[in-house]
Amino acid sequence: MSLWSPKGQPRPARDPRTIDVLVVGGTWNPGGDGVTGAFTEALNKSMFATRMVPYPADYGSSVSYVESVAEGKRALLAAIDRSPNPVVLAGYSQGAAVAGDLAAEIGRGEHPGREVIACALIADPRRPAGKYLGDIDPGGYGVVGERPIPGIPAYWSAAPGDPITALPAGNPLRTIADLSAFFSFAGANAAITWAQQMLNTATRKQLQRWWSPANWRHWAGAIAYARGYLFDGRHTEDYVRYGYARALAQALNRDVAEGRI
Known part of the structure; x- marks a missing residue:
């Protein structure tokens, strides 16, 4: 069947x-x-x-x-x-x-x-x-x-x-994720698209607010978390x-x- x-x-x-x-x-x-x-x-x-x-x-x-x-x-x-x-x-x-x-x-x-x-x-x-x-x-x-x-x-x-x-929540690595999501090495048009998307993300206030004073306790952890990922x-x-x-x-x-x- x-x-x-x-x-x-x-x-x-x-x-x-x-x-x-x-x-x-x-x-x-x-x-x-x-x-x-x-x-x-x-x-x-x-x-x-x-x-x-x-x-x-x-x-x-x-x-x-x-x-x-x-x-x-x-x-x-x-x-x-x-x-x-x-x-x-x-x-x-x-x-x-x-x-x-x-x-x-x-x-x-x-x-x-x-x-x-x-x-x-x-x-x-x-x-x-x-x-x-x-x-x-x-x-x-x-x-x-x-x-x-x-x-x-x-x-x-x-x-x-x-x-x-x-x-x-307050780790600065969040901005890397936000800014790289649209990036591509495919060519000039891809670079233009990336820049346009970054502008849209910023103007729509869609970037993660890791820099908020409420998150200050976590700011120093970026290096440790990056090392954990890389090494x-x-x-x-x-x-x-x-x-x-x-x-x-x-x-x-x-x-x-x-x-x-």
């Missing part, structure tokens, strides 16, 4: 025992890496079938971060339409921005007809404050702001000290060596097995 997607394309027959986990990789690693590998390896193979979703995964070398995320959302939505089974959206770093943004849109009813039962995000650059697995609050929130996910069970894995997902593996190795990625998979295993999602 064939099923039909919202786009009118035929799907394979549904396997009632299987949940498809659509995984979006991090920047420059659309096919996955050690972090996404640790997550997928820990999923229960009798319940979940995993698939990487290709997208640019770029940050300015050919397309901007914003364009890469937008293309990732289009690719992920198409992958949902091709899946015959219930879907979990998962992602790491930039891929978590893709998966989380799309999950939030689906949760708000913007893409009817898609059966997404959960969202699992590692190092989400838009993680809301207070959303994390385990007993230790990593602090802060995503480097590009906070994005709630309504209507869909959402799981966040965040390593303490990771500036991409656990950055204090200490806070955004990469920590998710494997301290088991954060594996714990995310185990939470899904448990909650599906117990019928919570």
